[in-house]
Amino acid sequence: MSATITIAVNGKDRNVAARSTLLDLLGSLDLDPRAVVVEHNRDIVRHPDLQSTVLADGDSVELVHFVGGG
Amino acid sequence: MSLTGGSGRDRPLVIGDREFRSRLMVGTGKYRDNETMVRAIDASGAEVVTVAVRRVDLDRSKEEALLHHLDPKRYFLLANTAGCYSAAEAVRYARLAREAGFNEYIKLEVIGDQETLLPDVAGLLEAATALVQEGFKVMAYTNEDLITALRLEDAGCAAVMPLASPIGSGLGLVNPYTVRTIKRRLKTPVIVDAGVGTASDACLTMEQGVDGILMNTALAGAEDPVAMAMAMRHAVDAGRFAYLAGRMPRREIAVPSSPTSGMLD
Numbered sequence: 001m002s003a004t005i006t007i008a009v010n011g012k013d014r015n016v017a018a019r020s021t022l023l024d025l026l027g028s029l030d031l032d033p034r035a036v037v038v039e040h041n042r043d044i045v046r047h048p049d050l051q052s053t054v055l056a057d058g059d060s061v062e063l064v065h066f067v068g069g070g
Numbered sequence: 071m072s073l074t075g076g077s078g079r080d081r082p083l084v085i086g087d088r089e090f091r092s093r094l095m096v097g098t099g100k101y102r103d104n105e106t107m108v109r110a111i112d113a114s115g116a117e118v119v120t121v122a123v124r125r126v127d128l129d130r131s132k133e134e135a136l137l138h139h140l141d142p143k144r145y146f147l148l149a150n151t152a153g154c155y156s157a158a159e160a161v162r163y164a165r166l167a168r169e170a171g172f173n174e175y176i177k178l179e180v181i182g183d184q185e186t187l188l189p190d191v192a193g194l195l196e197a198a199t200a201l202v203q204e205g206f207k208v209m210a211y212t213n214e215d216l217i218t219a220l221r222l223e224d225a226g227c228a229a230v231m232p233l234a235s236p237i238g239s240g241l242g243l244v245n246p247y248t249v250r251t252i253k254r255r256l257k258t259p260v261i262v263d264a265g266v267g268t269a270s271d272a273c274l275t276m277e278q279g280v281d282g283i284l285m286n287t288a289l290a291g292a293e294d295p296v297a298m299a300m301a302m303r304h305a306v307d308a309g310r311f312a313y314l315a316g317r318m319p320r321r322e323i324a325v326p327s328s329p330t331s332g333m334l335d
Contacts, residue, residue: 010125035135039166046169064166065136066121066135066170068097068121069097069099070097070238
């Protein structure tokens with residue numbers, strides 16, 4: 001059995017495999033990395049760094065994009 | 071000589087280092103569907119189109135992204151910080167927007183009150199100062215207070231955006247005098263943002279001499295957004311040219327338009 005960790009994604013707890021990267025997370029959510037901006041523990045993570053950023057238990061991730069607004 | 075120099079032509083709107091031909095900017099919120107939005111924006115002739123930054127909805131499968139409907143080559147996408155109630159929050163959203171977007175422009179909103187959505191002036195100035203330092207071109211949504219507008223200009227904002235009336239209210243230009251005063255005193259472009267409800271509001275607003283108008287609900291909330299977009303496009307042009315032309319003086323008595331001589335006995 002592989003170990004899991006709990007992280008918060010857009011404010012909701014989610015279990016992911018230990019040693020997952022941000023790119024793994026986007027893949028598991030079926031999200032195109034080019035279509036979202038990723039904030040990891042309040043820091044923006046650019047696309048080239050998604051693969052090298054490893055998640056730790058208790059991390060907070062925000063995934064945002066543009067929506068309609070005035 | 072009129073402001074067109076007798077040419078009957080307008081000059082482009084310059085904000086930061088960008089030039090725009092249309093003085094009408096439109097939002098993308100609250101449309102009943104994306105197709106109506108796209109057609110309304112097309113009919114408006116707008117080049118600057120605003121968007122908001124929000125969490126991706128992870129529960130909804132494969133929703134179509136807004137950008138799928140708006141060609142970034144045709145439209146200049148201006149992200150906002152709508153819904154932010156502190157300077158720190160607005161700065162955070164602006165950074166995310168810059169990362170998501172195509173330019174360093176941000177429509178800065180720091181809201182101070184949920185009922186009126188009026189700006190928190192202290193927070194606005196704090197956020198504007200910080201964002202200008204970070205290289206943003208800040209277009210600041212503000213109230214109709216001249217002193218705040220001057221402070222925003224001093225802070226280095228690329229545009230100052232006083233409201234006509236509260237966001238989404240459709241009450242029109244409540245105080246032409248203050249908006250006119252802000253325009254007269256600032257060198258920075260003045261774009262009226264929020265409150266315009268129908269074409270006559272837009273025309274009257276442009277007649278004050280401001281550089282442009284940003285609207286969203288006036289289009290999205292109309293029964294026929296595409297027709298209203300067309301109306302707004304003409305109204306903004308009409309008001310702009312009326313301002314440039316320099317209106318005739320008002321008189322309290324009639325002055326005949328036809329000759330008084332040459333009448334029959």
